Amino acid sequence: MGNNKVKIGKLKLICHRKYSDVYEEFLDNKTYCLKVRRPSPNLAMKSIVESYKNYFNLKNRKGLVKVYDFWLKENTAYIRMEYLKDYISLVDWLKKNNNIERQKEVIIKILEIFFIMIKEGFIYLDYGYGNYMINKELKIKVIDLDILVKDRTQRLHWLGIGFLALLNNIK
Ligand SMILES: Nc1ncnc2c1ncn2[C@@H]1O[C@H](COP(=O)(O)OP(=O)(O)OP(=O)(O)O)[C@@H](O)[C@H]1O
Numbered sequence: 001m002g003n004n005k006v007k008i009g010k011l012k013l014i015c016h017r018k019y020s021d022v023y024e025e026f027l028d029n030k031t032y033c034l035k036v037r038r039p040s041p042n043l044a045m046k047s048i049v050e051s052y053k054n055y056f057n058l059k060n061r062k063g064l065v066k067v068y069d070f071w072l073k074e075n076t077a078y079i080r081m082e083y084l085k086d087y088i089s090l091v092d093w094l095k096k097n098n099n100i101e102r103q104k105e106v107i108i109k110i111l112e113i114f115f116i117m118i119k120e121g122f123i124y125l126d127y128g129y130g131n132y133m134i135n136k137e138l139k140i141k142v143i144d145l146d147i148l149v150k151d152r153t154q155r156l157h158w159l160g161i162g163f164l165a166l167l168n169n170i171k
């Protein structure tokens with residue numbers, strides 16, 4: 001986590017949204033994914049900074065995109081992460097895969113990723129399917145870690161465990 005990183009590689013825009021742009025970045029002969037997140041009314045920049053601090057504090061980051069660097073400049077957050085080449089958005093995957101058994105398999109994998117974070121005392125709160133990418137082997141990666149918070153109540157902790165237990169029962 002740094003403050004004044006200025007070296008940005010050659011950029012190719014992948015996705016433009018109101019408050020963020022996601023690029024494929026070519027830097028020092030490597031390919032990364034660079035997300036540039038502008039201030040938005042519904043998510044304070046200091047919460048985003050907190051989220052990535054939490055990410056870097058996790059011991060087990062299985063199922064999470066690899067984040068190499070995070071910095072703030074002029075109230076804009078920059079997230080340099082691994083570029084997921086052979087993955088597609090779970091939203092697109094769900095449009096093409098309507099087999100309930102396969103969908104269930106995928107949901108269980110997502111819950112297992114949540115569970116790893118819950119065990120370390122963190123909760124991922126951005127459930128939308130647009131925040132996951134999936135490959136042909138049904139490997140899932142959470143790509144958007146802007147809302148990863150400390151579990152201060154323990155209540156959600158138990159909710160997570162309960163939910164996972166329920167899903168295990170219907171397997
Ligand atoms: N690490 C990555 N590798 C490859 N593509 C990525 C990566 N991260 C994001 N993308 C692409 O950018 C899109 C938007 O990513 P992301 O969800 O992080 O943006 P966002 O601005 O938070 O969007 P939203 O507000 O809808 O959640 C993804 O659907 C995906 O196509």
Ligand SMILES: [Mg+2]
Binds near residue numbers: 144
């Ligand atoms: Mg997102």
